[in-house]
Amino acid sequence: MVTIKDIAKACGVGVSTVSRVLNNRPDVSAEVREKVLLEVRRSGYIPNNSARDLGRNQGNTIGVVVRGTGNLFFADIFNKMTDEADARGFSIIPRFISSDDDEIQAGAYLEREKRLRGIIFLGGRFDYTPEEMSLIDVPYVLCTYSNEFGTLPDEGYSSVSIDDYRTAAEAVEMLIGLGHRKIAVLIPSISDHSIGELRYQGYRDALAAHGIEMDPQLVVKTGSFDLDDAYKNVKELAARNRTFTAMFAVSDTMALAAMKAIEDCGRKVPEEVSLLAIDGIQITEYSRPSLTAMVQPADEIGRKSVELLTDVLKGKPHRHIRLKTGLRTGGSVGKSPETTAII
């Protein structure tokens, strides 16, 4: 194996000079730099990352803790993160944990084990406290969520997310605009201080703003993002309650399960029940009818997360980015059948 010493010897310079060249340090004469670079290329030398990391007592590794396995939306984001990290000279080490596990614990462990420079939390709770986060000693960014229910100072972390509350409210308002009054909501939990809670609030407030009384019967809490749970719960609702004409689902894939459940109960989407969701991953465009969704810009979320983190690593201050969602018009949303009847 060719090491920095070999390069130094071959060029008749000291190792520190080679090190300087390798790290683009300015204090090397042009000709020496040229010679070293040439030898590096000739010999196919690639610096040993472990030695580097050990030497400067830090790596170029970013940990990504993905909470919620099987989340197809996260897969897209994660992909883009690795691309962006590569482009910026960082490696990404992923850790997938289930929604039941503690992401902070996982992150803290990963940080020490792998000497991370920073951590990106992809999916998680909104209620961290400074005490809790003190376990994490490197900069971190919350991805797809923020700290709405917690007490973290803004300047202590970065975040990239959509405005969950607003997006949900807009979605529900769109349904209201189409004449829907009995609007169900499909959600893992309304009080877990997680993304679902925020979207639930958007739903609740949108109804209230339009003078619509909320029917607790129509709040379907599944306990998870799992499709099977979504299907079961919606089927149960649809079987015993035929009043609702629309449903707002906090996730794309849950909406797909809901669509099946609703149709399996003999009700048509969108003629009898409209279905609207947040996320907008590609495959839900191919349901029948294709799912209407508030699309999160997955690529941008992934890229921005890495950008923010590396910026902080370079000394820039923490930032909080809110990305816009776009409406993907599908065929799952229509006017309320009751409206139509009245007309």
Place this chain on the structure above:
Amino acid sequence: MVTIKDIAKACGVGVSTVSRVLNNRPDVSAEVREKVLLEVRRSGYIPNNSARDLGRNQGNTIGVVVRGTGNLFFADIFNKMTDEADARGFSIIPRFISSDDDEIQAGAYLEREKRLRGIIFLGGRFDYTPEEMSLIDVPYVLCTYSNEFGTLPDEGYSSVSIDDYRTAAEAVEMLIGLGHRKIAVLIPSISDHSIGELRYQGYRDALAAHGIEMDPQLVVKTGSFDLDDAYKNVKELAARNRTFTAMFAVSDTMALAAMKAIEDCGRKVPEEVSLLAIDGIQITEYSRPSLTAMVQPADEIGRKSVELLTDVLKGKPHRHIRLKTGLRTGGSVGKSPETTAII
């Protein structure tokens, strides 16, 4: 930061003893081991990976080159790989490349840059030659595919895959058994020396074995695994050809797009057209009708890939594992309408 020296000092032993305990070496007395372990836990000490790697002159990193971004099936597998790697004390560094990129090139670069111990190729071509693979200097395993069209010696690499040819043939035979004769196939390419080609051969041979002449019109080549391409191509076929009563898709998600295309052309699944695919990811169970599929054991594929690689790293010989697929009965497959008519 707490280091191995701190532990040693606190326990009144030498660093090598601590090292031995940390590495589960047998030559340490039970009581010393106990004491060290206790102090490790008390202090929250976590070994520095870089130093470890440098010390033993090798990392514990496995590279995973994922070819084909957006492949939902791969996401599942990749997940499980990281779990298994963690459990075995390895980290995984992923690299996602598009189907147009060269996975060997990507792997070779990753190997040198990150000092990989081994590489897992998730998705790729089947026609590698030894010359080509000589770029890769560490053990590697081909995941979800093998070297059917190439010239690699079996003992030079590992692989984990299903029997693509057999699985495809079985799928088509199942359709034939239900009276179907005009069976279309949906596939990226029939001659790219990739997974599709193998499955195409299974399709072709199954037809031949049952004396059914293949209709070239019914071979839909999309050029990619992309859903949009699948939709467009199937729609085109369905618009001008109403003879086929069944379609075999080489991937789940393509099948979903096909289902939509077929129904958008006014034909019913499964009454008029049966649809059968390979992969079996969860979400395709929630199409309407739910997709019937030959399910690949994603979890096992992921875990076995890592197991095989780490085994080889321990000195064991390369192995080739063929995992069984299981039929997931959905609602997208039925008897041929022509059969029914005859009865």
Place this chain on the structure above:
DNA sequence: CTGAAAGCGCTAACAC
């Protein structure tokens, strides 16, 4: 600008 030398934290002989 450049080189010598002292670590970074751990592993692995080697001696006891």
Place this chain on the structure above:
DNA sequence: GTGTTAGCGCTTTCAG
């Protein structure tokens, strides 16, 4: 069994 010590390959003072 256990401690001592010499590296692993690189970064980074510190002189010059």
